Structures are given as C-alpha cells and as structure tokens.
Amino acid sequence: MTRSREAGARLTLDDVQIRFGDFVAVDGIDLAVDPGEFVCLLGPSGCGKSTLISAVAGFESTSKGTLHVGDSVVRGPSLDTGMVFQSSEALFDWLTIRKNIEYGPKMRGVTAAERRKISDRFLALVGLTHAADKLPAQLSGGMRQRAQIARVLANEPRVVLMDEPFGALDAQTRHVMQVELDRIWRESGCTVIFVTHDIDEAILLADRVLVMSAGPAARIKSSYSIDLPRPRDEASPEALEIHRRLRADIGEEVQKALAGQGLVTEEEVH
Template identity: 65%
Template sequence: MPEGASITLEGVGLTLGGQEIVAGVELDIASGEFVCLLGPSGCGKSTLLNAIAGFQPVTGSIRVGGRPVTGPGIDRGVVFQSSEALFPWLTVRENVEYGPRLRGVPARARAEAAAHHLALVGLSHAADKFPEELSGGMRQRAQIARVLVNEPSVVLMDEPFGALDAQTREVLQRELDRIWRATRCTIVFVTHDIWEAILLADRVVTMTAGPRAGIKTVERIALPHPRDTADPATLALYRTLRDDIGAEVSRTLRAQGLVQEAPETATAA
C-alpha cells in the first residue's frame, strides 16, 4: 500500500444548478491524516468530497500529492454510503478483484491482492458469497476492500456507515480505525455524527451552512486511540463541536423563517 498523499484546496468554489454551493474553501490535509468533514445538512460536505474525487469541476485548485485534480483517478478511492455500489452478480472475491482485472493485473497477482484485502477487512470466510447473502455491515466491509485493493493514496468516504444500525456502526468504526492504522492512507470522511468524527479523526473540519458554505473551524483531536466517550476531554470537544454545528443549523432555520429571533428582555431601571 503506498503512503497517503497530501491534499491541498485553495480558493475552491463549486456551483450546481446556478447556485454556488461552496465558496473560498482553503484546507491542507497532511499525508496519512484522517480528517472528518462535519456540518449541517446541505452545507456541501459531499459536494466537496466529490470535488476531491474529481467528479465535479471547481474554481480555485485542488491538488493531491502535489498534482492538480482534473478528473477521477486511481490514486483516489471512494467508499459510498450505499452498499448497492457492489455488483450483485459478482461474488465478494470477484467484486474485490474487479478493479485490478480492469487494470490488467495478472490473475494470480489480483487473487493474492484480493485475498489480502479480504483478510484485512475480516471477510475471508465470505469471499465466495454474493452481496445479497451478506449483512449491511459486511457489504460495507466488502466495499472498503474493493477500494483498498487498488492501493489508493487517498480514500474518500461519504457517510459510509450512515445507513447501518448503531451496533454495527460502532463495530465498523473500530474496524476502520484499525484498517487506517494498517494502511496509513489519507482518509477524508464525511459524517453528520459528531461522536463518529471524534472517535475517528485526527482533525475535525466543521463547515458553515450553505449556500456558499466554507470552513468554519478546524479542531485537532490530540487524544489517544481508542477514544472513550466518557473522557472529560472528549465530552468537552463534543460540546464545542455541537455548539459550532448548532449555530449553523439555527442560522439556516432563521433564514428560512422557521425559527424566530428571541425577543430582547427588557431590564428594569
């Protein structure tokens, strides 16, 4: 697995349907870093992730490993929220081998690579099953293996555990932390879940409400792994991030006329 690549966003803006979704985004992500993007719904987190993947044209510039992003590339792997991204007519092993086969990797080499990555995500026992035979959590593991087998230097994850039950989500969060430590690729992870961001990330980047969303805060999480949600330092960070996001949500609701400003309280003379 190659070392993770740095990511640099300079003055990044993106317009969809005539509306500017994100504007003036400046962000540096170090090689091998795990960064979570956190923010209110509709603030452009997934849009920004798609831009790094090369799926969306932008103003400004995005560089990965010092090279400009001009479109999708094998150096950037994307794990989607839906496990439907797996091909249902292929076994788990065949799904994982799909990318190397397209690249012309010899049969023996791609079989060895698939076996290694299935073991990495704990799915060796399910290699010959079809996606419909797997639980949601197992399908997401298979999707992660299918991305990692291509040895990307950057892995982009768009709420990959959002559709899972709480127990499965917790297990996969621990598994992802283990996999990241084993591969040391750079990960950019979109989530709505503050606790998920705290448990996983080196840094949490919060975004302002859209339209024209940008970076609001960047919090470094200098806490050892595994992280304890009952730790006072963790709880303090949770409250800080909750307040940051809550302020943006309130601003959006006020702009939509759904929440009124609190009336000023008169003080007695």
C-alpha cells in the same frame, strides 16, 4: 502493524468554489491535509460536505480554485482517490465479494494470480476471508460496507473519501465498523476524508474535525485537532469537552440553516 504515512498523499485545496448555475454550494475553501491524516467533515445538512469530497474525487468540477492530490491537479476521477459511499449498493450484486475486490485490478490489467494475492490481502484486512465466495446479498450491511472498503483499497488509492459510509447501519453495527475502520486506516496508511453528521463518530475516528458553515456558499468555519489516544473512549472527560464545543459550534450553523429556510427567525438565531 504501524501505519505507513507515506502510503497516503497530501491533499491541498486552494480557494475552491463549486457552483451549479447561479447557486454557489461552497466558496473560499482553503485546506491542507497531511499524508496519512484522518479528517472528518461536520456541518448542517445541505452545507456542501458531499459536494466537496465529490470534487476531490473528480466527480464535480470547481468553478474557481485548484485541488491537488500529491503533486497532481485533480481534473477528473483518478486511481489516486477512492470513494466509499453510504450505500453498499455500489457493490456489483452479481459478483462474489472476491470478484468485487478484484474488479479494479482486473480493469488495470493485473494478472489473475496477482489479483488473487490482492484479494486475499484485503479480504483478510477487513475480516471477510470466510465470505470471499458469497454474493453481496448474502452478507449483512456491515459486512457489505467492509467489502466496499476492501474494493476501494484494492486499487491502492492514496486518498480515500467516505460519504457517511455507516449512516444506514444500526447503532451496534456502526460502532463495530468504526472500530474496524480505525484499524484498517492505521494499517493502510491512506489519507482519509470522512463525511458524517455524528459528532461522536468524528471524535472516535479523526485526527482533525472540520466544521462547515451553513450554505449556500459554505466554507470551513473551524478546525478541531483531536489529540486523544487510540482506541478512544467517547465518554472520557476530554472527549465530552470536545463534543460539547463541537455541538455548540454546529448548532449555530444549524440555526442559520433553519433561518434561511424560514423555519426560525433571525432573532432566534442570535
């Protein structure tokens, strides 16, 4: 199925600052994400990647600037955005996978018959039809993450935010999930913002990779368009060259972060 870019929303951040008391987490963030685009955020630990997407989700308030999803200003959580967390504990462990997926539509007043159609659709999309009546504890980590993705997509968000959703998975399961997410994204047409520390993961998934600077007052330092055919081969010469550039770029920010913690000297950074 060819993805419908109309399903996703344009995301716009204008001069966004997020602070906690006197601490400025991110500052001066200007970003425009096209409908249906897949963007990955990379950067050193503590640079504000998770804080930034939490603000897009409406969970954090901006101190300055504006956030728009489509034509709407973000003022709090909205059905236009959905969040997939790193931990699959976000699933309700007392509900079956089908009931987890149907939970959002049920809260919106969707009829039982229509909820069944919705859950059938998204169970099939993430390959969990056979596990519909199982509880989360009966599934593997990768299957639970697929269920979490299905639960988010069942609300038909226009922007899907993912905070290191595969970080806790083993390497083999993680690769399977990356391939599955690429397929699901192309079929759903959602706009995706994906936080990761894994350069190869970003290259495999993203249309564009954004590198954030070391905090505090982190900003978007650089942007890389990943114009490679899908499915991608991370061992191709083109992918390896992008990996080299990203590693060097992020490495500079990691060294600055370490210097800020007193773990290396400023001379070592330069």
